[in-house]
Amino acid sequence: MGYTIATMTEVEHAQHHHGAEHAGGHSGHGHDDHVAQFRRLFWIMLVLAVPTVALSGMFAMIVGYSPPDVPWVSPVLGTVMYLWGGRPFLTGAVSEIRSRTPGMMLLIGLAITVAFVSSWGASLGVLHHQLDFWWELALLIVIMLLGHWIEMRSLAQTSSALESLAALLPDEAERIVGDGTETVAPSELQTGDVVLVRPGASVPADGDVVDGSADVDESMVTGESRPVRRSVGDHVVAGTVATDSALRVTVTAVGDDTTLAGIQRLVTEAQNSSSRAQRLADRAAGWLFWFALSAAILTAAAWSFLGQPSEAVIRTITVLVIACPHALGLAIPLVVSIATERAARGGVLVKDRLALENMRTVDAVLFDKTGTLTAGKPAVTDVVAAAGRDENTLLALAAAAEADSEHPLARAIVGIAKERGLAVPAARDFTSSPAVGVTALVDGATVRVGGPRMLAEAGLAELPETGTWRDEGATVLHVVVDGTVAGALKLADEIRPESRQAVAALRDLGIETVLITGDAESVAHAVAAELGIERVYAEVRPEDKAAKVAELAAEGRTVAMVGDGVNDAPAIAAAAAEGGVGIAIGAGTDVAIASAGVILAGSDPRSALSVVLLSRESYRKMRQNLWWAAGYNLVAVPLAAGVLAPVGFVMPMSVGAILMSASTVVVALNAQLLRRLDLRPDAALRALS
Numbered sequence: 001m002g003y004t005i006a007t008m009t010e011v012e013h014a015q016h017h018h019g020a021e022h023a024g025g026h027s028g029h030g031h032d033d034h035v036a037q038f039r040r041l042f043w044i045m046l047v048l049a050v051p052t053v054a055l056s057g058m059f060a061m062i063v064g065y066s067p068p069d070v071p072w073v074s075p076v077l078g079t080v081m082y083l084w085g086g087r088p089f090l091t092g093a094v095s096e097i098r099s100r101t102p103g104m105m106l107l108i109g110l111a112i113t114v115a116f117v118s119s120w121g122a123s124l125g126v127l128h129h130q131l132d133f134w135w136e137l138a139l140l141i142v143i144m145l146l147g148h149w150i151e152m153r154s155l156a157q158t159s160s161a162l163e164s165l166a167a168l169l170p171d172e173a174e175r176i177v178g179d180g181t182e183t184v185a186p187s188e189l190q191t192g193d194v195v196l197v198r199p200g201a202s203v204p205a206d207g208d209v210v211d212g213s214a215d216v217d218e219s220m221v222t223g224e225s226r227p228v229r230r231s232v233g234d235h236v237v238a239g240t241v242a243t244d245s246a247l248r249v250t251v252t253a254v255g256d257d258t259t260l261a262g263i264q265r266l267v268t269e270a271q272n273s274s275s276r277a278q279r280l281a282d283r284a285a286g287w288l289f290w291f292a293l294s295a296a297i298l299t300a301a302a303w304s305f306l307g308q309p310s311e312a313v314i315r316t317i318t319v320l321v322i323a324c325p326h327a328l329g330l331a332i333p334l335v336v337s338i339a340t341e342r343a344a345r346g347g348v349l350v351k352d353r354l355a356l357e358n359m360r361t362v363d364a365v366l367f368d369k370t371g372t373l374t375a376g377k378p379a380v381t382d383v384v385a386a387a388g389r390d391e392n393t394l395l396a397l398a399a400a401a402e403a404d405s406e407h408p409l410a411r412a413i414v415g416i417a418k419e420r421g422l423a424v425p426a427a428r429d430f431t432s433s434p435a436v437g438v439t440a441l442v443d444g445a446t447v448r449v450g451g452p453r454m455l456a457e458a459g460l461a462e463l464p465e466t467g468t469w470r471d472e473g474a475t476v477l478h479v480v481v482d483g484t485v486a487g488a489l490k491l492a493d494e495i496r497p498e499s500r501q502a503v504a505a506l507r508d509l510g511i512e513t514v515l516i517t518g519d520a521e522s523v524a525h526a527v528a529a530e531l532g533i534e535r536v537y538a539e540v541r542p543e544d545k546a547a548k549v550a551e552l553a554a555e556g557r558t559v560a561m562v563g564d565g566v567n568d569a570p571a572i573a574a575a576a577a578e579g580g581v582g583i584a585i586g587a588g589t590d591v592a593i594a595s596a597g598v599i600l601a602g603s604d605p606r607s608a609l610s611v612v613l614l615s616r617e618s619y620r621k622m623r624q625n626l627w628w629a630a631g632y633n634l635v636a637v638p639l640a641a642g643v644l645a646p647v648g649f650v651m652p653m654s655v656g657a658i659l660m661s662a663s664t665v666v667v668a669l670n671a672q673l674l675r676r677l678d679l680r681p682d683a684a685l686r687a688l689s
């Protein structure tokens with residue numbers, strides 16, 4: 001998170017305890033409310049700043065024109081701007097004083113307060129006319145509000161992780177009462193209730209199957225890519241889906257005791273964990289605060305010692321006002337805003353600036369398998385035909401038999417037949433037997449497609465070539481035509497072609513890739529071997545995924561967790577909490593996206609390289625801008641203090657204003673250079689190689 005977000009969190013905390021309204025005079029809830037408040041506040045202050053600056057006598061003298069004779073406009077409008085537009089910074093300054101962590105807010109608060117007091121003194125004739133800083137006060141507040149609005153807008157979050165988790169549960173549950181059912185909300189279920197889960201419906205609560213058998217899609221919770229057969233005595237989890245048959249389930253856990261609620265708690269805890277990363281702009285602001293305060297004290301002491309008390313007041317106030325870093329207030333937000341905009345055009349959405357900063361230091365990337373390195377759905381990856389059979393004819397027969405089935409494996413078989421442009425004949429007399437297979441009459445032949453139970457029932461042996469497929473964790477389906485084994489199909493979660501490039505490129509950068517999955521050991525190691533990944537965590541449940549992130553962090557690694565499912569959400573959030581980065585594949589679930597600091601809009605894992613490139617380049621621009629911004633202070637403050645007075649030079653306020661404006665312009669132009677960055681995966685791959 002950026003310095004202004006952090007300090008504004010403190011502001012809101014303080015306002016909550018004091019019963020005050022939020023900045024801008026309105027109470028608001030949520031990140032979007034705050035963005036809207038600061039947008040509105042910025043535009044209002046900009047409108048007030050125009051006459052305040054234009055009618056300021058000091059500004060008119062610097063620029064060289066004669067303002068209309070309306071001397072009280074600038075003081076009145078300037079006071080409104082100080083009390084209204086400056087309120088967030090003043091409250092933040094108080095918060096920093098209480099926490100004894102001087103930073104940007106205290107520096108801004110000190111500058112606008114000194115400018116406000118000295119300007120009133122000049123307007124009332126109590127202080128020298130050179131101390132009329134109404135124009136400086138107005139510009140300072142407008143620029144700082146602009147920087148804060150830009151940053152908050154760039155960090156606006158798009159969804160709620162907790163709402164996404166709750167959305168996995170069905171809106172209604174069918175509770176069995178006597179010989180019938182009644183429709184109730186899942187929240188009304190109690191332990192011991194028996195519920196009916198129809199084909200295609202979600203399980204409303206954790207429980208044990210008491211009747212029926214079905215392939216259950218648990219990928220949203222466990223990460224297992226293949227549907228898992230659940231029958232009497234097996235445990236099922238809320239949010240999972242019965243794909244092909246109905247189940248009767250006795251509820252064993254409801255509410256906060258469910259697995260889904262446990263994941264929800266893990267996400268909440270990880271998101272609420274504070275990061276140990278030190279914010280660069282906060283450090284710079286802290287240093288500048290002490291630098292400005294020390295310079296002001298030395299200035300006052302030196303000029304007083306020289307017997308010029310009036311000059312001591314002028315020089316001291318000038319130092320405190322021009323020390324406020326206009327450019328520093330925009331240095332980071334501008335880079336973030338441009339970087340996030342450029343990233344979005346390249347298919348990368350940055351939600352958390354700290355994640356963007358941390359990505360440059362990542363030395364271990366933890367990839368979820370299902371849906372991240374793989375497509376997340378079964379695909380036919382190999383076909384073997386029995387002697388005398390043609391492979392394409394075999395596929396056409398299998399696709400014809402499976403055409404009327406909605407099972408994911410059937411869709412994969414039909415899909416590859418279409419890809420190959422095969423002529424699939426019509427089938428009739430289709431029947432399906434759960435956990436066994438399907439049967440249909442195709443061109444006068446009886447075609448059956450199924451697993452080992454189908455072969456056992458028919459007294460047939462599987463083809464010898466399929467033994468190695470099973471060792472790799474693939475699903476094996478045999479095709480039987482008129483009682484004879486005609487061939488076999490290998491179905492597995494297909495590896496994305498881009499995954500190989502992503503892993504190889506990360507390895508070349510010295511970044512270790514780690515595979516983590518809820519799948520079986522054999523499946524995980526087969527995928528890892530094909531991709532060249534040496535470190536594998538298999539059969540890992542959601543709660544343990546977050547623990548694996550912590551384990552890597554304990555080794556001193558900066559971890560990026562890349563995933564797409566609900567099961568990845570705690571680990572994605574935990575990576576950020578450990579000072580790393582949580583990255584969600586945009587094609588994944590809302591909860592994974594909401595838990596992540598960085599979202600890849602597509603499904604290309606090479607986009608992780610785009611994030612590395614963006615992180616390195618934006619950090620370089622941030623450092624350059626901070627040096628430009630701080631450099632202004634390092635040069636202007638001593639000159640404003642009169643360090644060269646012994647040789648006859650005291651920097652006029654007009655020169656200080658020009659330097660201040662030039663610094664802001666340089667920072668803005670430097671940030672614009674980020675727009676040239678090409679974040680397409682191929683381009684990022686070339687740039688980093």
